[in-house]
Structures are given as structure tokens and as C-alpha cells.
Amino acid sequence: MDQTRPALQVDVRRPQRADARRNFDALLAAARDAFAAKGVEASLEEIARQAGVGIGTLYRNFPTRQDLLNAVYFGEIEELCIAAEEVAGLPPWEALTTWLRRFVGYAATKRAIWESLNRESESFKAAREAMYAAGTPLFEQAQKSGDARADVNFDDVLRMVSGLTAGSFVDEAQRDRVLAIALDGIRVR
């Protein structure tokens, strides 16, 4: 829809040679799973094993844990930004809640996302800002239309939702139910 959205610049370059690209992608996929399952402290050697490459290959592509985390994380954030564009046509409240539900639904890195919400690193800050830039208009639309409370800000909403994202629930249904309750809390009565 909007071609001018600046792509999140990943500082890690995708390699040139075919075998190297395969390994790069395998590492990224393995890391995504591992971070989702065990949080940001997941073992890098385990990730390399899972990807079917040596630990050396992991370190060549991603010299630090942060680099790997960023690569995974940026991908997720970018998806969220795209999702924000996709819901832009819906009625304000629906657009907001749809996007927030999608936010919760991104299971892959939800722990990383949550844990990173008040990290200080440069790239995390950039990613967070991109996400905020994507979501804030949705929220402000919902405020303007009189659906969302005026005495709440977007940061509150996002932290509330990401708290719930990270929480533990019996099943998907309960998580949805709880999310609905919480979203009700930001609705004008």
C-alpha cells in the first residue's frame, strides 16, 4: 500500500554463495524456534546443531548473540509493520484489535519481543520505534472515532498486550478470552 515505509536495515548481510545462504537461512529458522521456545538465553550451540551447521558457521554469520537476535527480531517486527498496513482499511476499533491480536499471535519471538521492550540497545530501539510508528496511527484512529479511551496511551496498550503475550495460559481460547477482557478495558464506556 505504502511503498515508502523504510525497510528495517539489518546490519547482517545475507551471504553470496549458495551453500552459505542455505546455512544462513537454516540458522535463522533454528534461532527463531529456539528463541521462541527458550527465550533470548537459548544456547547458541544448540541452535547451530539444530540448523545442522557447526558453531563456527553460526559465529561467522552472527558474531554476537545480539546480532542473531536482531536478525530474527527484525523479521518479526517487519511482519507486524506490514500487518498494520493491511488492517488500515478496517473500521478503527476493529483495525486496532485485529492488529493487536496479530501482535499476540506472533508466537515465534513473542518472548524475545517482550523481553526486549525496555532494552537499551540501538537496534532494538530502532525496531521498537518502527513497531510503534506502525501501531500508533491505528490507536489514534480508534481514539478519534470515540472507541478507545482518551486517557490511555499507546505505550500502555502495547505493554499490556505484550504482558499478556508472555503470560501462560491453559490454551489458545483462554488467551483470546483474556485478551478480549483486557481490550475491553481500553474501550470507551
Place this chain on the structure above:
Amino acid sequence: MDQTRPALQVDVRRPQRADARRNFDALLAAARDAFAAKGVEASLEEIARQAGVGIGTLYRNFPTRQDLLNAVYFGEIEELCIAAEEVAGLPPWEALTTWLRRFVGYAATKRAIWESLNRESESFKAAREAMYAAGTPLFEQAQKSGDARADVNFDDVLRMVSGLTAGSFVDEAQRDRVLAIALDGIRVR
């Protein structure tokens, strides 16, 4: 108020000798801090160091990590149960929210509490049940009085709140604000 509330049985016995009791208590205090700061994966050796005792002493008192976790955790839960009795005299909605705020406020083991909410272990189950037994009446009162929504159950509420407990916020004020929003979601409109 109600003397019949069954005390949570801690299977770990407090030692007899004076020096041993001192160490036992120091370990418990150190463990409480460590679990609060680093979650359930905190290093046991670090805890022993912090308590000023050898690692052997830690293992003698708490043969497994689970034993130590239980000891800390049970203490916190018991405090919550007592708190539930204390608020029983307030108006229903106020009683519920006061207790839930207290629940959030117990910073010490909030991470452990949250992480344990769907653990399977026997003692964790017992503790959780004690906590539920303490809180459920408050919630049901609030439903009966027409303050709390009927289409929500206590488990939903507790998981919502504990999700927020575990979340990361800029400051206390924001956490309170977000909690207030979420609690608004369970209120009858």
C-alpha cells in the same frame, strides 16, 4: 479471622540447631532475592555465596532446586492467603482489586509465581490451589454484587493479572495504570 485455613505444609523442616537455623533463614532470604532478580534459573551457588554459606549447606537444607523454590514460593503464597482474609471486610469490588493489586505488588517472587502457574509438580499444585481458594471468594462476591462480569472466571483474571505482573513497564505508575485498565475490563458496564 478464620483460624481453620490450613497452613501450607512445607516439606522442608527448619533445623534444630541455632547455627543451622541461621543458615537456613539466610538461604531462604538469598533465594528469595535471587529468584526475584533472575527467575527460577538463578544459580544455586550464587545463592549460597549470597547467604554466606557453602554450597554443601544449601544442598543439605534443600536437596533439589525445587525444594528451595517451594520453600520461598510457599511463603509468598501464604502471605497472599493472609492478605485475602484481610481485605474480606471491604466492599466486594474494592476487596477484589485491593487483593489483586497486592498480588501484583509482591515483587519478590513474581517471576517464579508467574512461571509456575502451569507447572505440574505436586507442591506447586497445592500452593496454587491454596491461592485460588483464597482469591475465588473475593471474585465471586464481586460477581454477586454485580461489579464483576459473570462471563469471566477467576482463573482468567488471575492469569491476566499475573501476565501483567511479569510484564515490563517503564515505572510503577505505568504498571498501576495498565493494571487499572485491565481491571476495568472485568467490570460490569
Place this chain on the structure above:
DNA sequence: ACTATAACGGAGGCATACCTCCGGTTCCAA
């Protein structure tokens, strides 16, 4: 005071994670 014994605490063996380094291998372009 004295002794039986409960309790201490750290050395040490094992496991695992981090990260570097470099000999061997694979791919691609000419």
C-alpha cells in the same frame, strides 16, 4: 569441661556453554 554428633563448606568430577582459531572442503568463475 567434655564428648557425641549435627552441621559446615569447599574441593573436585562432570556437564555444558561461550567463543576463537585454523586445517580442510566446497563452490564458482574463467
Place this chain on the structure above:
DNA sequence: TTGGAACCGGAGGTATGCCTCCGTTATAGT
């Protein structure tokens, strides 16, 4: 086909955590 650059991957040094074992020490009862 082949040369060499790009790439691979794991050995290995370091650090840290887990847990056990046992020689030493402090305590409580007589």
C-alpha cells in the same frame, strides 16, 4: 577443468553451574 577465494565445522581453552563427598568445626546436653 581447475585454482583460489569463500566457506565450513569442530577441537579446545575458559568459564560457570550442578551436585557429592568427606575432613573439619561448632553446638548442645551431661
